Amino acid sequence: xxxxxxxxxxxxxxxxxxxxxxxxxxxxxxxxxxxxxxxxxxxxxxxxxxxxxxxxxxxxxxxxxxxxxxxxxxxxxxxxxxxxxxxxxxxxxxxxxxxxxxxxxxxxxxxxxxxxxxxxxxxxxxxxxxxxxxxxxxxxxxxxxxxxxxxxxxxxxxxxxxxxxxxxxxxxxxxxxxxxxxxxxxxxxxxxxxxxx
Amino acid sequence: xxxxxxxxxxxxxxxxxxxxxxxxxxxxxxxxxxxxxxxxxxxxxxxxxxxxxxxxxxxxxxxxxxxxxxxxxxxxxxxxxxxxxxxxxxxxxxxxxxxxxxxxxxxxxxxxxxxxxxxxxxxxxxxxxxxxxxxxxxxxxxxxxxxxxxxxxxxxxxxxxxxxxxxxxxxxxxxxxxxxxxxxxxxxxxxxxxxxx
DNA sequence: TACGTTATGGACGCTTCGTTCAAGAACTTC
DNA sequence: GAAGTTCTTGAACGAAGCGTCCATAACGTA
Numbered sequence: 406x407x408x409x410x411x412x413x414x415x416x417x418x419x420x421x422x423x424x425x426x427x428x429x430x431x432x433x434x435x436x437x438x439x440x441x442x443x444x445x446x447x448x449x450x451x452x453x454x455x456x457x458x459x460x461x462x463x464x465x466x467x468x469x470x471x472x473x474x475x476x477x478x479x480x481x482x483x484x485x486x487x488x489x490x491x492x493x494x495x496x497x498x499x500x501x502x503x504x505x506x507x508x509x510x511x512x513x514x515x516x517x518x519x520x521x522x523x524x525x526x527x528x529x530x531x532x533x534x535x536x537x538x539x540x541x542x543x544x545x546x547x548x549x550x551x552x553x554x555x556x557x558x559x560x561x562x563x564x565x566x567x568x569x570x571x572x573x574x575x576x577x578x579x580x581x582x583x584x585x586x587x588x589x590x591x592x593x594x595x596x597x598x599x600x601x602x
Numbered sequence: 603x604x605x606x607x608x609x610x611x612x613x614x615x616x617x618x619x620x621x622x623x624x625x626x627x628x629x630x631x632x633x634x635x636x637x638x639x640x641x642x643x644x645x646x647x648x649x650x651x652x653x654x655x656x657x658x659x660x661x662x663x664x665x666x667x668x669x670x671x672x673x674x675x676x677x678x679x680x681x682x683x684x685x686x687x688x689x690x691x692x693x694x695x696x697x698x699x700x701x702x703x704x705x706x707x708x709x710x711x712x713x714x715x716x717x718x719x720x721x722x723x724x725x726x727x728x729x730x731x732x733x734x735x736x737x738x739x740x741x742x743x744x745x746x747x748x749x750x751x752x753x754x755x756x757x758x759x760x761x762x763x764x765x766x767x768x769x770x771x772x773x774x775x776x777x778x779x780x781x782x783x784x785x786x787x788x789x790x791x792x793x794x795x796x797x798x799x
Numbered sequence: 800t801a802c803g804t805t806a807t808g809g810a811c812g813c814t815t816c817g818t819t820c821a822a823g824a825a826c827t828t829c
Numbered sequence: 830g831a832a833g834t835t836c837t838t839g840a841a842c843g844a845a846g847c848g849t850c851c852a853t854a855a856c857g858t859a
Contacts, residue, residue: 407805408855429714432628435847445808450848452806507717515775516713517626520704529776564786565766565793572769578712579726589761596762596793604835605825632817642838643818649836653817 486546498586501577554598683743695783698774751795
């Protein structure tokens, strides 16, 4: 060992993430990140490499957090699976309508960079697939509990719900109000195939 | 009159739009636009003002074109309304899966700028509302023709379809393949309430 | 205490950015 | 053809971009 780091890596990464989140990749300068993290250029480049490298690191962490969040919200016992699904999607609708919130970083980064940066597009795809997986697991629990038609294709339905999830995010960005986003979500949930009784 | 313009305004705007479309607002330089349009800086600034002004002009035109396209695809006689709806959404799914296509400019601009530029967010919202309106009209035609349950709320369903439309765009950006996007679309269409028989 | 190693902070270089400007060209009107 | 107006070209400018470098500081080890 030699001289130890004076900054906390995690909080520095969070500050950098928030900058990218707010102003996008091209719109964020390394000077702004240096100011936000409180790091000098030397520390910044020494610890994280260049701008692209830093973004990849930040983005990777964020994608993992997104997947974890989906899993945490959606997994659990069968009895309350449908309730969790409803809460997850309606919560998302409410969050997307918040004016302060600057939307989802995955959506923003994918829109800006996916076509130019294969690392980003691959990471985005994996993230979506994993969220869909979490949704699939939840829907299967719903089926076991009799909330969803047992013959339905859970994976297909999960794909649709993921799509709705991403669409809500897009509409929220444009300023669609909360009640609209929530009622769209409810319409989507109402369209799920219910079991015969 | 004095010296006439040597360039075609529309094609210059299209070239500018394509640049913004490809590399985003912050990622596009006026030099790049000058090169793409073939205009000198003087002409560029003289004709369109600054960067932001030019983007607003380009974006406005594009939003109108988007709305027109939705209306053109979705309006018509009642008999083929559902067929047109299916074609519109499936066509969109296929287009979004095209790797060459750089996604929807409305989505990209909204993601990058909506939170910082009220002109953009307002224009995006109006665009979405008008596409939803086109979808609503189509669904009402479907109801008259007996393809959709007559008691269903067409506006609610249109909101859901708009959301799916935007979600498909988001997933396509990440690289989701065509067959997946199409089958999600089909699942969404299958979830629409059919009339009792 | 001396030395090697890593971290820090900011000045620096080079490039690119958005925008302005001056000189000249093309047109209309008188 | 002279005057007036608008358009074109491209150089120039200040600001800001990314990344490097260096003197200094703070540790471990000998």
